[in-house]
Amino acid sequence: MLSSSQRIGLRFCIDSDGRLIDSRTSEELNAMCRTCGTPVMRHSPNQFFQHADKQCEGSLFSELLERLSSTFIEIGHISLPITFDNSESTAQDVIAAEVNYEHSVIPILALTLTGGQLIYLSLRTEDYVLSHHQLKALRESFQSVIEMDISTLTLPSSGLTAYLRTQVVSESFINRCTWLALSPLAPLTRTIATLEANTLSKQKKQAEKELSSVQKHLQEAQTELRFSAEILDKVALYKSAEALKNERTHLIQQVNNLTEKKSQLESQIKNGAYSHEANQLASQVETLREQFRSGRRHVREIESEIDFARKNLSSVENQAIKKRQELESLDKKLSEVNWMTGFLSHINMTFEDFQSVAAKVDHAFNQLETLEKRIKSKNSNLVDLDEQLSSKSKVLSEAKSTVDFYSKQKFALFREVNQLREQLAEVKGGD
Ligand SMILES: [Zn+2]
Incomplete structure (x- = not known):
């Protein structure tokens, strides 16, 4: 550079x-x-x-x-x-x-x-x-x-x-x-020169050794090359002969095939092979129809299976809906229970304590009911007595009014008697 x-x-x-x-x-x-x-x-x-x-x-x-x-x-x-x-x-x-x-x-x-x-x-x-x-x-x-x-x-x-x-x-x-x-x-360069000479002679010997080895390899390679060339020549000849043979066999085979086809066509023409072909076609058509019918049956079966599966599915869905509702109600209860648990813990009460309190309350309610029943029965007795009392008083008042009437009558009679006595006395006096 x-x-x-x-x-x-x-x-x-x-x-x-x-x-x-x-x-x-x-x-x-x-x-x-x-x-x-x-x-x-x-x-x-x-x-x-x-x-x-x-x-x-x-x-x-x-x-x-x-x-x-x-x-x-x-x-x-x-x-x-x-x-x-x-x-x-x-x-x-x-x-x-x-x-x-x-x-x-x-x-x-x-x-x-x-x-x-x-x-x-x-x-x-x-x-x-x-x-x-x-x-x-x-x-x-x-x-x-x-x-x-x-x-x-x-x-x-x-x-x-x-x-x-x-x-x-x-x-x-x-x-x-x-x-x-x-x-x-100079001493330095003289030393270097000696070293150089030694190195060079060593290098030379090494190079000579390598050269002879290379030459040997070369000779071997050349021998192999010659041998390979001979083999290649032989192979080439053999290959071309083989190829020609193959070609010939192939051609003979083709001719044979064509001859056979020709004789088949001739025999078909003679024996009216067309009806045979028509029969073959008809049977093929019949086979295809049969396949189509069986296919259709199969499709119907599958359709009915699908219907059945659909029904099953809807019933399963209904069940699932029910289960879900149950689950929701359980969830609700659970949340209530949770709320209750929270509440109880808030007022520092265990669930057992709460149960015992509830049982006591129940008991108290039951007692209250019994007492109420007894009070009711006492009340009804009281009403009976009242009714009896009022009927007695009625009878009494009727009797009293009768007595009053008779007293009045008696009084009136006493007065008439007295008047009559007076009149009588007057009459007696005037005489
Ligand atoms: Zn210059």
């Missing part, structure tokens, strides 16, 4: 006297590219420098290596692979780091490790690797060269140094690295 022509702002440039300019600390607006030596510029001091036209090929490497250089110095060590397949690594102290510029080649980072050992770090992008001439020159001067693959990186628009420190110079650093040259003069 990352290619050498990717456009990038230049932080580090040189002035016309060859002195280093850091964009972050300088006010300069014009400078020279450290890689190609052509003028670069910017519009304000807070920007990075840019080539006026097309960016030169080494600018990207220059900027990345400058930042890597400061990062290595800052963290003080580098993790280097010591085996062919990067499975093991060794941490080495970094004493110095400097980007080397030569105008004819792409910049390269020179790292000085403990004991003054020098290692060159080159970058690899999607479209650029260290040139063959440059590598040859380094090898001939017995230098160690390690190449870091950054082709999979996507550079951020800002915070590039921090990004390189966290994403590149981290634990995964050795997986990006490959040794291009190992110096026989």
